[in-house]
Amino acid sequence: MEADTDRTHREHYIERVQRTGATIAQVESFDALEAWLLDYLQPETRHLNIILPDPANLPPSYAQIITRLLERYPARMEIGRSVDQISRCDIGISMADAGVIETGSIVFARNELEDRLSGMLPPVQCVLLPANRILVNLDRLGRAIERWQTGNRRYVSIVTGPSRSSDIERVLTIGVHGPKALQILLGPAVKEEEL
Amino acid sequence: MTRVKDIFTLQWMRSSRNAVEQEALPDGDSNHHVPAPFPERYRRALDDLQLRRNLLNFQRSWRVARDKVFGDYLAEGKSGEVYGEQLQPEQPPFDGYEHDFQSMRHRMAAYKDEVLNNHEQYIEQFKEAAKRNGIIIYEAATAEDANRYVLDLVQRQNIHLVAKSKSMVSEEIGLNAVLEEIGVEPVETDLGEWIVQLAHEHPSHMVMPAIHKNRLQVANLFEHATGQAVPSEDIGAQVKLARETLRQEFLAAGVGISGANALVADSGAVMFVCNEGNARLVTSLPRLHIVLAGIEKLVPSYDAAMLQVRLLARSATCQPITAYTTFINGPAEPDKEMHIVLIDNGRRRMRELPMFKDALRCIRCAACANVCPSYQVVGGHAFGYIYSGAIGLVNTPFHHGIDAGAGPQSLCVSCNACATVCPVEIPLPQQILEVRAMVTEEQGLPPIKKALLGVWRNPQVFRLLTRMGAVAQNPLTKRIGAHRFLNFQRLPWIPADLKTLIDWRKLPALAPIPARQKVKPLLRSRSRATVPSKVEGKTIAYFVQCLTDVLYPNMATSTVKILKALGCKVVYPEQHCCGLIAYDAGDKQAAKHLAKQTIESLEKALNDGADYIVTHAASCAIAMEHDYERIFVDEPDWIRRSKVVSAKTLDLITFLDKVAQLQPGSFKKPENVPVTYHTFCQSGNVLNMHEEPRRLLRDVLGIELREMAESNVCCGFGGSVSMERPEMCEHILNRKLTNIEESGAPVVITDNPGCIMHMRGGIAAQGKQTRVMHIAELIAHYLPE
Numbered sequence: 001m002e003a004d005t006d007r008t009h010r011e012h013y014i015e016r017v018q019r020t021g022a023t024i025a026q027v028e029s030f031d032a033l034e035a036w037l038l039d040y041l042q043p044e045t046r047h048l049n050i051i052l053p054d055p056a057n058l059p060p061s062y063a064q065i066i067t068r069l070l071e072r073y074p075a076r077m078e079i080g081r082s083v084d085q086i087s088r089c090d091i092g093i094s095m096a097d098a099g100v101i102e103t104g105s106i107v108f109a110r111n112e113l114e115d116r117l118s119g120m121l122p123p124v125q126c127v128l129l130p131a132n133r134i135l136v137n138l139d140r141l142g143r144a145i146e147r148w149q150t151g152n153r154r155y156v157s158i159v160t161g162p163s164r165s166s167d168i169e170r171v172l173t174i175g176v177h178g179p180k181a182l183q184i185l186l187g188p189a190v191k192e193e194e195l
Numbered sequence: 196m197t198r199v200k201d202i203f204t205l206q207w208m209r210s211s212r213n214a215v216e217q218e219a220l221p222d223g224d225s226n227h228h229v230p231a232p233f234p235e236r237y238r239r240a241l242d243d244l245q246l247r248r249n250l251l252n253f254q255r256s257w258r259v260a261r262d263k264v265f266g267d268y269l270a271e272g273k274s275g276e277v278y279g280e281q282l283q284p285e286q287p288p289f290d291g292y293e294h295d296f297q298s299m300r301h302r303m304a305a306y307k308d309e310v311l312n313n314h315e316q317y318i319e320q321f322k323e324a325a326k327r328n329g330i331i332i333y334e335a336a337t338a339e340d341a342n343r344y345v346l347d348l349v350q351r352q353n354i355h356l357v358a359k360s361k362s363m364v365s366e367e368i369g370l371n372a373v374l375e376e377i378g379v380e381p382v383e384t385d386l387g388e389w390i391v392q393l394a395h396e397h398p399s400h401m402v403m404p405a406i407h408k409n410r411l412q413v414a415n416l417f418e419h420a421t422g423q424a425v426p427s428e429d430i431g432a433q434v435k436l437a438r439e440t441l442r443q444e445f446l447a448a449g450v451g452i453s454g455a456n457a458l459v460a461d462s463g464a465v466m467f468v469c470n471e472g473n474a475r476l477v478t479s480l481p482r483l484h485i486v487l488a489g490i491e492k493l494v495p496s497y498d499a500a501m502l503q504v505r506l507l508a509r510s511a512t513c514q515p516i517t518a519y520t521t522f523i524n525g526p527a528e529p530d531k532e533m534h535i536v537l538i539d540n541g542r543r544r545m546r547e548l549p550m551f552k553d554a555l556r557c558i559r560c561a562a563c564a565n566v567c568p569s570y571q572v573v574g575g576h577a578f579g580y581i582y583s584g585a586i587g588l589v590n591t592p593f594h595h596g597i598d599a600g601a602g603p604q605s606l607c608v609s610c611n612a613c614a615t616v617c618p619v620e621i622p623l624p625q626q627i628l629e630v631r632a633m634v635t636e637e638q639g640l641p642p643i644k645k646a647l648l649g650v651w652r653n654p655q656v657f658r659l660l661t662r663m664g665a666v667a668q669n670p671l672t673k674r675i676g677a678h679r680f681l682n683f684q685r686l687p688w689i690p691a692d693l694k695t696l697i698d699w700r701k702l703p704a705l706a707p708i709p710a711r712q713k714v715k716p717l718l719r720s721r722s723r724a725t726v727p728s729k730v731e732g733k734t735i736a737y738f739v740q741c742l743t744d745v746l747y748p749n750m751a752t753s754t755v756k757i758l759k760a761l762g763c764k765v766v767y768p769e770q771h772c773c774g775l776i777a778y779d780a781g782d783k784q785a786a787k788h789l790a791k792q793t794i795e796s797l798e799k800a801l802n803d804g805a806d807y808i809v810t811h812a813a814s815c816a817i818a819m820e821h822d823y824e825r826i827f828v829d830e831p832d833w834i835r836r837s838k839v840v841s842a843k844t845l846d847l848i849t850f851l852d853k854v855a856q857l858q859p860g861s862f863k864k865p866e867n868v869p870v871t872y873h874t875f876c877q878s879g880n881v882l883n884m885h886e887e888p889r890r891l892l893r894d895v896l897g898i899e900l901r902e903m904a905e906s907n908v909c910c911g912f913g914g915s916v917s918m919e920r921p922e923m924c925e926h927i928l929n930r931k932l933t934n935i936e937e938s939g940a941p942v943v944i945t946d947n948p949g950c951i952m953h954m955r956g957g958i959a960a961q962g963k964q965t966r967v968m969h970i971a972e973l974i975a976h977y978l979p980e
Contacts, residue, residue, distance in 0.1 A: 083446065083480065103516045111527040113479060120475050138504060142497030145522060149462055154328065155479075155527040158520040163472035165434065166512075167387035167405055168413050170253060173434040176386060177441065178472020178519065 006131065009101060010186060013134050016104030020161035021174060022182035026131075033128075033187045034065045040126070040183070041091065043073045048090040051080040051118040053128075057110070058095055059190040062128060080114035083121075092118030092179075096129040098144055099184075102137040105160040106184060109145070109153040116155060125162070125179035132189035228372035230397060230580055233602025240573035241922050246399075246407045250571045251930070253406060255905070257565045260513035261616070268505070268515070269294045292502075296618075303506055304620040306499040307491075307556035310460070311546060317460045317493045318537065324463025328525030331534045334490075338368035338594075341538050345370060345452070345485060348534065349379055352483060354449030360467070360474040361385040362454030363401055363559055364487045364538055366581050367594050370452075381452075382444045384473040386437055393420050399575035400583060401561040402511045407574055441473070451477035455488035456558065457503055458535075461496050464524035465535065468507060468517040475519055484526075486535040491542050491555035503558055506618040510560035541593035550629045550828070554589045556619035563613035563623055568909045569606045572926040579603050585613035585623040592630055601634045605641075606920055608913030608927070609779055610876035625825050628778060635781035643692075644780045644915050651741065652785055654771035654792070658709075661745040665705040672704040675959040677966065679704035696918065699925040700956035703746050710744045710751035714767060717755045724762025725979045726862070728855035731762030733807065736800035738844070740812035741772040742948045750948060753975035754811040754847060760978050761855055768800035775818040778826055779914030786826050791833065793819070797840045807854070808844040811971045813946045816846040817877045846878070847971055848946050852887040857895045862977040869899040870973070871940035873931070873954070874907040875947035888946060888970060896977055903938035905930070912953035928957045935965055942966045944973055 010026065017024040027033045041050055052070060055063035069077050080086045094115060098107040106127050110116055119125045135141050145156050163178030174180060230236060240246065272294025292302065310317045322332045335341035349357065357374060359365065359381055371381045371392070383392040387404035391397065393416040398404030405413070414427040421440055426432050453474055457466040465486050467474050478484050494500050500522075508514040526533040545551045564570045564584030575583030580591040580599045588607055592600035604627055613623045640648065650660055673682035680701035683689050689697075696702075714737070724731045735758050739751050758765050774789030797808055810816050823837040851857050870892065878884045885907070893900045911917060911927025931954065935943050943965060945951060954967045 087442070087446070105516065113528050116475070116479055116527075120472060120479065138501040139498065142501050145497060146462065149464065149522075149524050152525075154523060154525040156522045157475060158516070159518065160516050160520075161518050163470065163518055165386045165471045167385075167390065167403060168408070168430045168433060169249075169410050170256075170403070170406070171410075171430045173431055175438070176434055176471035176473070177384065177438055177445075177476055 009134050009136070010131055013099055013101045013104070014186065016101055017184055018104070020104045021164075022104070022161045022184055024184040024186060026186040028188065030061060030065060030188055033185070034068070036185060037065070037069065037093075041077075043076045048076065049088060050077045051086055051089045051092040051122065052077050053094050053115060053118070054079045054112070057112070057115065059130070061188070061190060062095060062130070080118045082114070083117060086114060086117045087121045089118075089122045091124040091126055092120075092122040093126045093128070094119050096127045096184075097133065097148070098141060099129050099134040099186075100136075100138060100141050100158065101134060103158070103160050105158045107141060107144075107156065107158050109148045109156045111152070111154055116157070119157075119159070120178055123175065123179055124181045124183065125159075126183045126185065128185050128187055130188065130190040131186050228369055230576065230599075233577070236577045237573065237602065237923075240577040243407070243574070245409060246574045247572055247926065249406060249409075250574060253403075254565055254571050257513065261509065261562070261565070264509045264513045264515060265296045268509070269296075299502065299506055300618045300620050303499070303502050303558075303618060304553075304556055306494055306502065307619055308553075309495055310493045311491070311552060311555055314490070314493075314546060317495065318490060321458055321460040321463055321493055322537075324461060325524070325535060326463070328463055329533070330463065330525055331532070332537065333534065334537045334539070336539050338538075338540050341368050341487065341536050341540070342370055342373040344536055345487075346373060346377065348483070348485065349374070349450060350377070352449065354483070355379055356444065356448045357381040358444050358448035358451050358477045358481060359383050359388070360451070360453045360469065360477040361388055362452065362487050363398075363582065364454055364489050365452065366397060368487075368538065368540065370487070382441070382448070384441050384444065384477055386434065386471060389437065389441065390416060393417070397576065397581060398583075400564060401559055401575075403561075407576075445473075445476045445480050448477075448481045450483040450485060451479075451481040452485045452487060453478050455486050455492050455535075456507065457494050457500050458488055458492045459497060459500050459522070459524075460493050462524050464522045466500050466503075466520070466522050468504070469519040469521070470512070470514075470517045472519060475521060478521070478523060479527075482531060484531065484533045486533070488535060488537060489542055490537050490539055491557070507558055507560055510558075510562040510616065510618045541590075545590065545593050550825075551589065551593070551626060553621050554586065554623075554626055556621055557586050557590075558619060559586075560618060562616040562618065566612040566616050568610060568612070568911065568927045568930070569608055569923060571930070572923050573606060577603065578606055585627060586621070589621075589623060589626045589630060592633065597634060597637055600630055601638060604630045604634060605916070606923060607631075608909055608911060608916050608924070610909035610913070611880035612876065612907075612909065615880050625822075628781070628825070631781035632783045635783075640780065640782060641919050643918050644782075647915060647918065648777055648780060648782055648785050651772055651776060652788065657741070657771065661705055661709070665707055665709075665745075668704055675701065676964065678955055678959070680956070680959055695921050697960075699921065699960055700917070700928065700953065701959040702956060703952055705745050706748050708748065710739050710748035711767065713748040714739070714751050714755050717752060717759065718765055718767055720759065722759045722762050722764055724760070726760045726857065728761045728857055730850075730855045732764075734764045734766060734805050736766050736768050736797065736805035736808045738770060738773075738797070738808055738810035738812070738815060739767070740810060740815050740948060741776070742952065743812060746952065747948055747969075750811055750969045750971055753969070753971040754809075756975045756978060757847075757851075757971060758809065766800065766803070766805060768805075769796045771796075773815040773818050774826065775814055775822065776914055778818070778822055779916070783826060787830075790823055790826055790837070794823075794833065794837050794840055797844070798836065801840065801843060806843070807850065808840070809847055809850045810844070811847040811946065811969060812948050813846040813848070813875055813878045813882075814949055816841075816844050816849075817881050819844050821881055846882070846946065848878070848884065848888050848891065849882070851974075852890060857891065859895050859897065861979070862896055862974070863979055865896055865898045865977060867899075868942060869901045869940045870942040870944050871901050871903045871935060871938040872906060873903070873910065873935070873943050873945040873950060875945050875950050876907065876909040878946055879907040888944070891970065891974070892944065896974065898973075901938045901940045903934045903940075903943075905934050908934075910950045910953050912949045914949070917953065925957075928953060932957055932961070932963070932965075936963070942968060944968055944970050946970050
């Protein structure tokens with residue numbers, strides 16, 4: 001029952017995300033996650049500068065993969081440390097604290113500036129979302145935000161699709177001040193205490 | 196509300212007038228931080244063909260997109276499976292709430308009222324929660340106070356560059372001008388705001404600030420600002436340039452100033468929504484962050500905030516949610532400094548006035564502008580001051596003084612479209628009429644309205660003057676098509692003011708014999724039910740309406756014939772004018788006087804045995820039911836009496852459809868002439884009457900009905916507004932006449948004599964052939980022998 005609900009939640013979430021102009025992929029295992037990232041980033045062939053999230057702030061299962069990437073490709077992949085460095089990068093990868101099915105959104109609740117900027121400054125934003133961090137709707141998110149803010153998490157962002165504007169002649173342009181593209185990777189579940 | 200309190204309000208508003216310059220500036224706009232005088236803004240808008248075209252396209256596509264996004268949400272709530280969980284049939288929608296717009300906005304209004312009714316407690320709660328999290332709060336009583344605080348901070352920290360994300364309240368207080376005066380550079384980072392900043396203009400729309408600009412104008416502005424060549428056709432390239440240029444400003448700014456879409460009281464959190472991503476950069480990159488927020492932005496909790504999120508983007512940009520919705524409840528990094536300036540600037544004053552308090556619920560979505568027929572013609576610089584759209588007409592007197600509000604409020608035609616889309620149920624049309632009444636009390640009526648109302652006030656005078664006029668006008672009338680109009684071409688000279696009134700809309704000739712005479716023989720004749728209905732044998736008191744009486748007796752005789760054919764006894768009570776024309780013009784005293792006469796005469800009719808009061812003039816029936824409680828707000832006994840009368844008062848269509856319940860097959864076979872239907876704005880927007888007239892035409896009469904586009908958009912009559920603002924009303928009328936023509940129907944039907952007068956006049960002036968008929972005239976035409 002629960003597994004079924006999880007699966008339909010994931011399917012609904014994927015469908016909702018696709019409506020927002022973001023792209024989404026799904027992996028079932030950590031091996032598959034790592035393989036997907038390598039395939040997406042192509043560090044051997046594409047000369048992109050990538051910002052990775054600090055493993056110290058990640059659940060251990062995800063932290064391991066990030067640490068391995070940092071060790072293998074030190075020239076291409078770095079943890080975000082300064083505004084300058086982050087603004088020169090091509091792709092910012094971060095970990096989401098929640099997803100919301102109702103709106104097809106991802107949610108961040110990180111205080112660390114560099115962590116937030118990795119999703120704001122580079123033109124491409126790539127987000128890892130453990131499948132069991134998906135919430136059904138905005139009301140459930142409201143409860144989560146209250147819990148986070150009690151725990152001193154001060155800056156919560158609900159992100160839905162890439163940045164956009166219709167300010168000039170009402171013509172829609174994707175990619176304004178924020179990212180031009182948002183890629184979500186729905187990954188394996190994390191333990192309860194890491195939710 | 197006593198006169199003393201009214202005067203008190205006006206006194207206060209007069210003293211906050213200091214920001215408004217009334218003299219025309221030599222080059223028009225050299226002091227660009229204060230809007231130019233209203234007449235100049237109005238003139239400029241009328242000359243701007245591109246603005247009108249842009250706004251017409253915008254309003255049409257916005258309406259479709261907005262209805263779709265709310266419709267999708269409703270369908271989702273009704274579906275059997277929501278978010279992967281199968282609902283049982285008896286279960287409510289997944290989140291436990293109704294997904295329809297009416298329920299949502301009712302709930303949101305309740306949340307906002309909860310705050311406004313306990314405002315000081317919620318302000319305190321918010322302040323405590325915010326301070327606990329390390330936010331520094333400042334309460335500013337006035338615009339000057341808020342500006343001083345920001346200036347002080349900026350100077351103490353030696354800041355020279357300010358990055359701003361969208362904040363209407365910063366426009367309200369004129370912050371940018373104050374910063375520039377001391378050599379600090381504010382840079383707007385919202386794309387639309389940056390464009391208008393470069394153009395030295397104010398936003399012309401609260402959500403789409405540069406909607407009045409085209410890509411060529413934007414390219415020129417960007418080129419001038421950056422020194423780089425900018426392709427004039429390629430909007431993508433223009434946005435790219437804005438991204439690159441403004442990115443440097445984000446990185447270099449010493450302070451980020453943002454607005455707030457909501458303040459969450461129990462968490463001390465600031466909520467703001469954004470699509471471009473600039474708000475998150477402005478609030479993250481600079482070390483110092485200042486939030487400017489009106490004190491009305493408070494909501495009790497996250498539940499309320501999330502409901503606002505659901506309503507706001509749908510109502511503003513027709514999205515389920517914007518790209519970025521952010522909640523900040525404290526400085527997020529160790530060395531970050533965060534301030535919130537809570538601004539009053541007239542809000543507490545609004546809160547103290549029951550007629551205006553509800554306007555503080557506003558969530559600044561601009562839906563009210565997006566459905567406004569007047570706004571479409573003149574845009575936000577004329578239809579507003581800093582805030583534009585219907586809400587701008589209401590709050591401008593409180594934030595910028597009564598003089599700033601006087602011009603814009605004169606543009607409202609009281610069609611009520613804004614009230615149908617407001618996500619927090621603000622009674623905007625009524626509040627705009629309150630502002631009109633205040634302006635009228637302060638400045639007097641415009642001469643033409645004064646003359647008109649002078650004629651109307653006394654029934655005997657009215658009848659005498661119209662009788663005399665019906666004779667004296669004879670040399671000056673001309674038959675055009677089926678009707679007689681006043682024809683001034685014979686005169687050797689016409690004053691320019693009169694010319695602007697008549698060259699686009701011919702005024703009707705007075706009827707030689709008024710309706711009250713013409714119906715007499717009909718009243719005396721015996722009723723014989725030739726059309727089956729549920730009202731045979733009932734006694735109907737007929738309310739004829741002042742305009743119909745002297746201009747369109749045919750509508751009256753048609754209505755009486757219909758009622759007689761239903762087997763009703765028809766009586767004609769002593770009557771004059773319901774007072775709507777005076778209320779619309781801003782003269783509450785005259786409106787009260789006329790309304791009291793009407794209530795007394797209709798009370799007598801009911802006491803003498805009438806079962807119903809029926810009028811073919813929907814405007815009067817609606818005025819009695821909905822406007823009298825505003826007109827008599829300080830005389831509750833008259834409200835009570837008016838409710839007794841209006842409970843029995845029906846417009847003709849409602850009477851025929853709901854009470855008489857006419858059936859198909861009772862009328863003569865219709866001629867093969869298709870008709871189109873104009874939904875009188877009050878009937879549509881206040882009574883929500885859309886299907887009823889169409890049922891009568893299509894099903895009962897069996898007539899071919901061809902729908903026109905925008906059938907429920909106002910024709911531009913607006914009572915006496917078309918007398919005071921003929922230029923604007925001409926454009927609104929043309930929109931309607933074009934829609935009628937494009938429907939392909941040679942006849943247009945409606946249920947309001949005012950609309951009919953307006954449309955017939957425009958059609959005659961344009962030499963067109965379309966016939967405009969009251970539905971009563973059409974139905975009477977098809978009565979069986």
